[in-house]
Amino acid sequence: MLQIRDTLVSLDIIEKQFVCDLQRCKGICCVHGDSGAPLEEEEKKELEQSYAGIEPFMRAEGREAVREQGVAVIDEDGDLVTPLINGRECAYTYLDKGIYKCAIEKAWMEKKISFRKPVSCHLFPVRLRKYENYTAVNFEFWRDCRPALELGKKTGTYVYEFLEEALTRRFGKEWFLELREAANAYRKQFKYQ
Numbered sequence: 696m697l698q699i700r701d702t703l704v705s706l707d708i709i710e711k712q713f714v715c716d717l718q719r720c721k722g723i724c725c726v727h728g729d730s731g732a733p734l735e736e737e738e739k740k741e742l743e744q745s746y747a748g749i750e751p752f753m754r755a756e757g758r759e760a761v762r763e764q765g766v767a768v769i770d771e772d773g774d775l776v777t778p779l780i781n782g783r784e785c786a787y788t789y790l791d792k793g794i795y796k797c798a799i800e801k802a803w804m805e806k807k808i809s810f811r812k813p814v815s816c817h818l819f820p821v822r823l824r825k826y827e828n829y830t831a832v833n834f835e836f837w838r839d840c841r842p843a844l845e846l847g848k849k850t851g852t853y854v855y856e857f858l859e860e861a862l863t864r865r866f867g868k869e870w871f872l873e874l875r876e877a878a879n880a881y882r883k884q885f886k887y888q
Contacts, residue, residue, distance in 0.1 A: 697881070698829075699873050702866065707834035708821060709878035712847030713854045719842035722795030724819050726784040727839060730770035731777030733815040733822075739775060741810040742766040742799075748807035752789055752798035760786035777813065817861040821854065853878065 697704040734742075742749070743766050750758055757780055764778040764786070778786040788795045799812040811817065820840060824831040834854055836844075847857065855862060855874055863871045 697874070697877050699877060700866075700870055701828070702830045702832050702870070704832040704874060704877075705834050706881075707836075708832060708854045709874075709881055711834060711836075711844065711854050712850075712852055713820065713834075713840070713843050714846040714850055714852050714857050716842040716846040717794050720839055721793060722788070723839040724816075724837070725788045725795040725797065727837060730772070730774070731768065731779050731785050732813050734767050734775045734777060734813050736775065738810070738813050739767040745799075745802070745808040745810050749787065749799050749802045751807075752801040752805075753787060754780075754789055756780045757786040757788060757798065811864075814861065814865050817864060818858060821858055821862070823865075 696706065697709070746761070746766055750761075753761075760778045760780045766778070767775055768778050770776045780786055780788075784795060785797075787798045789798045789801065790796070797812050797816065799808075799810065802808045803811045815822070820835050820837070820843070822833050822835045824833065847853070855871075855878060859871060862874070
């Protein structure tokens, strides 16, 4: 682990190479899992305020799930998450040529809303776990993400490089620069290329 300010960063984030390969994985991270995407309380408010701009990009099943469950729900673990369609994919997904994509981000790209998407989605495959004195920043590998490891190796892109924008969004530019400096020093010390 690397300590960057009040975070402990898993070495996987600087050792593993990773670039999402949507053509191969088909956006399975929007479908896979026991519950919806983790949300911050502020993100729930963003969804409530932005829903009218997001709704036109959603599938009918997703709109129905939000009507029945709300823009966010509490899962079995007591966590605030996005609602699911029939206990499966996120209610905010839409299909684009067989690939699951995010209607929230689509609305943001179309400049209909100012909220991009939940930071937990933006950070994937990184997951955060908050403790009393620090936040753990971990790499969560799913077997369905093997194509992303292959593409990351092919392009020579490490997890933290692939997620620069998302990590900066969550922790700030200075934090990311410290992480990059620590990653470079670590790889140089242990001769990672």
